[in-house]
Amino acid sequence: MKNTFGNSIAVTVFGESHGDCIGAVIDGLPAGIAVDNGFIASRLSLRRPAGSISTSRAEKDEFKLVSGVVNGVTCGTPVTVIIPNENVRSGDYDYGRARPGHADYTAYLRYAGHEDYRGGGHFSGRVTAALVAAGAIATAALEKKGVHIATHIARCAGVADRGFEDFEKDRQKLENEYFAVLDDSAGALMKEKIEQARAAGDSVGGVLETVVCGMPAGVGEPWFDSVEGMLSHAMFSIPAVKGIEFGDGFKLADMRGSEANDPLRVKDGAVYTEKNSNGGINGGITNGMPIVMKIAVKPTPTIFTPQRTVDFIKNENAEISAKGRHDPCIVHRARVVADSVCALTLCDILATRFGADFLR
Amino acid sequence: MKNTFGNSIAVTVFGESHGDCIGAVIDGLPAGIAVDNGFIASRLSLRRPAGSISTSRAEKDEFKLVSGVVNGVTCGTPVTVIIPNENVRSGDYDYGRARPGHADYTAYLRYAGHEDYRGGGHFSGRVTAALVAAGAIATAALEKKGVHIATHIARCAGVADRGFEDFEKDRQKLENEYFAVLDDSAGALMKEKIEQARAAGDSVGGVLETVVCGMPAGVGEPWFDSVEGMLSHAMFSIPAVKGIEFGDGFKLADMRGSEANDPLRVKDGAVYTEKNSNGGINGGITNGMPIVMKIAVKPTPTIFTPQRTVDFIKNENAEISAKGRHDPCIVHRARVVADSVCALTLCDILATRFGADFLR
C-alpha cells in the first residue's frame, strides 16, 4: 500500500523535505519493547550529513515519539515518530527543470503538477530519517532476541571493501562508524574518490552489503512473501537503490549446481551449511545461516555539472546545474537506512510467523 | 500475504507438485477482457519441459478456467485456472535427505514435518505453470493497451546473448521461441553447455532480461509500492531467482552521476531520455521509457552428482544423488514465468493507478 509496508508490523512514512516535518507510524509492535531515545539519536546521527563528503544542509533531527511509547516502553498501539524539518532553503529549487535521474519529472506526471517539488518533496532522501528512527526501535527489539544486523560499504566509487570475516567483531567495528567500512585503508581511498567527484561537481555510488546473524531458521513464506520478496520490496523503497541480490546473487548465474549448492552438515546436533552461497534462504525461508544481501546504490543524481534536461512546464529542452547543497555520495549515509529497513522487515516476518509478542 | 500478491489485481497460487492439481485465482480483473485459450496454451508450452535440456517429466498442462470466464470473456469476478498434475512419480523422493540448495530442509522446519515433500511439493517450479496461465490473461490485456513485454536469456552457462536492438523486431523473434535468445549462435553455444552439464550430472544457471515497452508514464508509487519494489517482490517468487536489477543496476554503483543520469529531451512535444540507465523508473514511478530489469537464476539445485547433506529426520550427515527426472537448466523455461509475473504485476500497478477498467 503505497507508503505502508508490512503484514503484521507495518510502517507508514509521511512528509516532505521542505514541509513541516517528516515521520513514520509503526503499527503492530508488541507492548513492552524498550525504546531508548539515545539509541535512536545515535542511529539518526549515522544518517545525518557530515563533513565534506555530504551536503551542508544541517539537520538536528530532533525527533519526537508522539504516540505509542510511555516511560520508554511501547504500549502496543501505533508508535509515531516525528522529525521536524529545519534549515530549509526552498529557493534553491527551480520548478519545471527536471533533475536527470531524479523523480522531478515523474512526480510531476504522477501528481499532475500538485507535487511538493521543494527539495524533492516526498521523494527526498530526507524521509529516510523517519525510517531510521522507526528502524532503531526494530533493531533494538531484534537484538534482544539475538538477531544482529550489520551493513558495510562493500564498494564505493569503484573501491572495494573487504568482506565480513568474524561477524561479531566486524559488526562491532561498524556499529558506530560514520563511514562504515571493514578495511580502513579502503575507506580512506573511497573518501578520496568522493572528494574528487565533489571537486568535479559530480557524484559517486556504491554497493552496501547487509548481513543478519541469529535469525531463527524456518521463518518466511513460500512464493510471494518469501524473505527475499519481502526484503527486496522494502529495500527498493530506499531512494537510489537499483539492484539487490542474495547470497552470491548474480554470480550464481554463472555457476554450476554443484558449485552453487551449499552442502549441509550436522555438528553437535545442529544443522548448518558448509558455505552460504544462498544467503541463508532456501525456498524463501530462512535456513539458520546468516542472511546476506547486497544492494546497488546509484550515484546521487543531483550534481553541479551542467546536464541536458527539459523544462516540463514549458515542454522544451533546457540545461540544469544544481544549486544549493547536495551530497556527492549518499552510500555511507544509506548504510543505516539499509540496516533500518532490514530490521523493520525482519520484525514483520517474525511477528507473522510467531505472533508479535515473540519480539517482546 | 503469503501466496497472494497484488493490491488491485491480486493473484493467489496453490497446489503441490504431486498433488491433485496446481492453480491460481486472479481477483480484480475487470469484466470484458478477452481470454484466448489458444494463447494460454501456447504460453504454457514455452514453460513445458522439452528435449534433452529439460526434465523428462511430461506434463500436458491441460488447464481449465473453472470460474470468472464465460464465452471467452472475463466476468469481472475471480478467474480461477486449474492445471491437473499427471505423470507423477513420487517414489523418486526420499524424505529426510535434504537436497542442498533446495527448500526440502526449510520446508521441514517451516511446516514441522507436515509439508508435502513429494517433488518439492508447494515449492516446486511446477506451480509456476499456474502463474504462466494467469499471466497469459494479463499479457493479452496489456497488449491491447499497447504494453509489450519481452524476456530473453541474457546469459546462460556463462554465455552471453546480445542485448535488445530493435525492440519490436526482437520481441517478435522471441515470442514463440522455446529457447529465447536474440543471437542464435549464442543460443546454440548455451545449449551445448547445458548438455555438457547434464552429461556431468550437473546443472547451470543464467540471467533473464525483461524489457517492457509502452507502459504509460507517471505510474507507480513513491516509497514502498514503487514499480521496482512491486516487481522485485513478485519476481523473487520465481524459484531460483536470487537477484534483480533495474536499468544498469549494479553497474550504476561504479558510475559517476554525470554518467548514470539519463539526460531528458523533448522531441515533437514528447519527453524522452537519451539513454536508459535508470530502466524507465525514477523515484519508483515510470518515466515513459522502457522498463528494463534483469534477474539472476541460480543453477537447478537438484543434480545427479553426489552431494554432502543431512538426513534431517535422523539428524545425521548423509550423501545424496538425485534420482528421477530433473532439469539441467531452467533458465529457458523460467523466461515465460518472468514475462507472466511481470505482466500480472504491471496490470496491478495500472489498475491501482487508473482503476481496473483501464485494462478493458
Added chain:
Amino acid sequence: MKNTFGNSIAVTVFGESHGDCIGAVIDGLPAGIAVDNGFIASRLSLRRPAGSISTSRAEKDEFKLVSGVVNGVTCGTPVTVIIPNENVRSGDYDYGRARPGHADYTAYLRYAGHEDYRGGGHFSGRVTAALVAAGAIATAALEKKGVHIATHIARCAGVADRGFEDFEKDRQKLENEYFAVLDDSAGALMKEKIEQARAAGDSVGGVLETVVCGMPAGVGEPWFDSVEGMLSHAMFSIPAVKGIEFGDGFKLADMRGSEANDPLRVKDGAVYTEKNSNGGINGGITNGMPIVMKIAVKPTPTIFTPQRTVDFIKNENAEISAKGRHDPCIVHRARVVADSVCALTLCDILATRFGADFLR
C-alpha cells in the same frame, strides 16, 4: 480485497452458480491441522437444500481438497477446496429482467454486461458452500483449542426461538440439527409459516444468533481490526445479511450506562462479568465472556409472486415472476454459513495475535 478476507489466515472464494465449480482457497493455516472429510461433508449437508422449505435444486456437494492437505492433515500451504456444480438449469433465468432485491441489476452495472447472470452467477448463495467447507476446517481447529461456536435461528417468519440457556447442552442440540432451533415447538411454527409463504409464492427472513465460547481474553485490535469490525466485515459477505449487532446491540441504545455496563467480578482468581450486554467484547478486544452476535437475514428475494421491475437491457418497465427452483427461506441454511464465516474470522484473529501455529 474483493473476494479475499483475513490478515493472517485469509480465505478467497471463487466460482459461479452455473459454472464449472465453486471453491475457496485458505491461505495461512498452520501445518498439522487434522482435516476430517466426514466432518466437512456433514457441515455441507446442513447447508444443502432439503424438504419442501428449500429449493428443489439437488446438489451433491462432492467437494475435493485439491491442495494443502496430505493424509488428512494440512501441509501449511494453501488449502483449496473445489465443489463441482451439477443439476444446473440455466434456462430458468431471463437476462435483462432484474429480480428486485437481488444483485441482477447491480452486477450488470458493475460488470458492464459481462457478468455471468445464470443462477445469480458469482452472487449466488451457492458460493457459500465453499465457505462452509473452508469453515469446517477452521471450526475443527478451533474446537481443539476449546473454542466452540453455535448458531441458532433466533427468529424466523416472525416467530422467536428461546435464547441460549446452557451453552454446552444447547450447542450439542443444535450441532447436527438441519433446522437449528433451541425450542422445537417454535421451530415447528416457523416451518409452518415458511410453508405458508411458499404456498403464497412468497418468502420469509429471520435472525440468526451466534455465540462463541472459549475464545481467549485479550484478543483483537483497537480501532479498525476490532473483533466487531472483523466479524461484521465477514458476516456481511453472506448474501441477504442486512444487519449485525453484538451483545444487546440496538437495545443498548435505549439503556442507561448503569444498565448497559457489565459489572466485573473475580471468582476463584478468574475475572468474569455478571451479565454480557457487551457480547464479550470491550474496545474491540475479547474479555473472556462469550462472544454474542445477531445477524438479520432478509427474505429470499427470488419469489414466484409477480413483481414490478425493469428490463435493464431494453431500459423499460417490466414484470417478473420467478421460474424454476427457489428457496422460500434461507435462514436455516444460512445458519452453518454464519458458523463457518465466524470460525474463519476467529482463526484469523487468533493467528494474528499468537501466530498461526497457535491453532495447531
Added chain:
Amino acid sequence: MKNTFGNSIAVTVFGESHGDCIGAVIDGLPAGIAVDNGFIASRLSLRRPAGSISTSRAEKDEFKLVSGVVNGVTCGTPVTVIIPNENVRSGDYDYGRARPGHADYTAYLRYAGHEDYRGGGHFSGRVTAALVAAGAIATAALEKKGVHIATHIARCAGVADRGFEDFEKDRQKLENEYFAVLDDSAGALMKEKIEQARAAGDSVGGVLETVVCGMPAGVGEPWFDSVEGMLSHAMFSIPAVKGIEFGDGFKLADMRGSEANDPLRVKDGAVYTEKNSNGGINGGITNGMPIVMKIAVKPTPTIFTPQRTVDFIKNENAEISAKGRHDPCIVHRARVVADSVCALTLCDILATRFGADFLR
C-alpha cells in the same frame, strides 16, 4: 491492519488521550483536492464537547496538516493531520480498577500492563478527532463529486427523531447543527433526558442514521468488500458502536420477500426503486438509490454512579465511581464521526473502482 483501514485510500490513526497528540495519516488521496482548514475546523467543532450535555474537558483541537498539503491542495502523498492534546488531567484515572463497559480490562490483557491507561489511552474517543479531521477532507472531495452524506440522531435516550423527508433540505438543516436532529422538539426532549441522566450520575445512548445521496451506481464488490462489509468494518471502529443495519435492517427479518424487495422502475431513462428497503445496496454493490444505514451507540460507559468491578492488578473485587469529567451522552458528538468514517470509506470504494483520480 489494526489501525489502518482502506484498500486504495487508507487511513491510519494513532495517539493516546493523554499523550502528546493524536493524529491520522491518509494515504492514497489523489493530488489536487482542495483542503479547506476552515471546513476541517468546523467539522471538529461538531465533535468537541460543549454545554452541560458533554464533558467539561476543553480541547481546542488546533490541528495541523504536517504533510501532503501545500497551499491548500493535496500533493498526492500521505496527508498527515496532528492534533495536540491539551487540558489533560491524568490524575483522574486510577490504574487497575476497570471501568465496566470500557476497554480498561481488555487493554490490560492485550498489552500486558504496558497500555497507556490515562484517559483510556489509545481507546479514548479522543482519537476520533483525528478521524473527523481526515474525514473532512474526504467529505469535501465527495461533495465536489455530488456525493452528500448526512447523519442525524435517529434516537437518543429513548426519544425518536423523525426520519429524512426531503434529503437536501434535511441535510442542510443538519449540517452545522451541534445536536443534529430533524425534529427540534424531539431534540429538546432528548437533551432533557440527557440532563436527567447526568443529574443521576448516569449516561444514555442512541441510534445514528446516516444517509448518502449521489453515490454512483455499480460501485462496490461482491463478497468480502461489499459496500456493507466495508462500511460496517469502518463504523465499528467508532467507540461504543455495537450494531449496524442497512436499509430496513433488522426489520427485514420479519418481512416477506414481496414486502422487502424494492420494485424497480424506469423514469426518463433512469432506473430507480420505488422504495429503499435495501438501503441502496444489492449484492454488496450500489444501485444508485441513497445508501441508508443505522448504527447503535451504547451509553457512555464511564458514569459517576458506583459500580461493581475488579481491580485487575490486585485481582480482587472492587467498586468504582468515575471521577473527573465525562460525557453523559456521546451520541450527538459521534454524529460527525459517523459522517467522517463513512466519507473515508466511500472515497476508498470509489478510488478502488475508478482509480483515485476520480476524486479530483
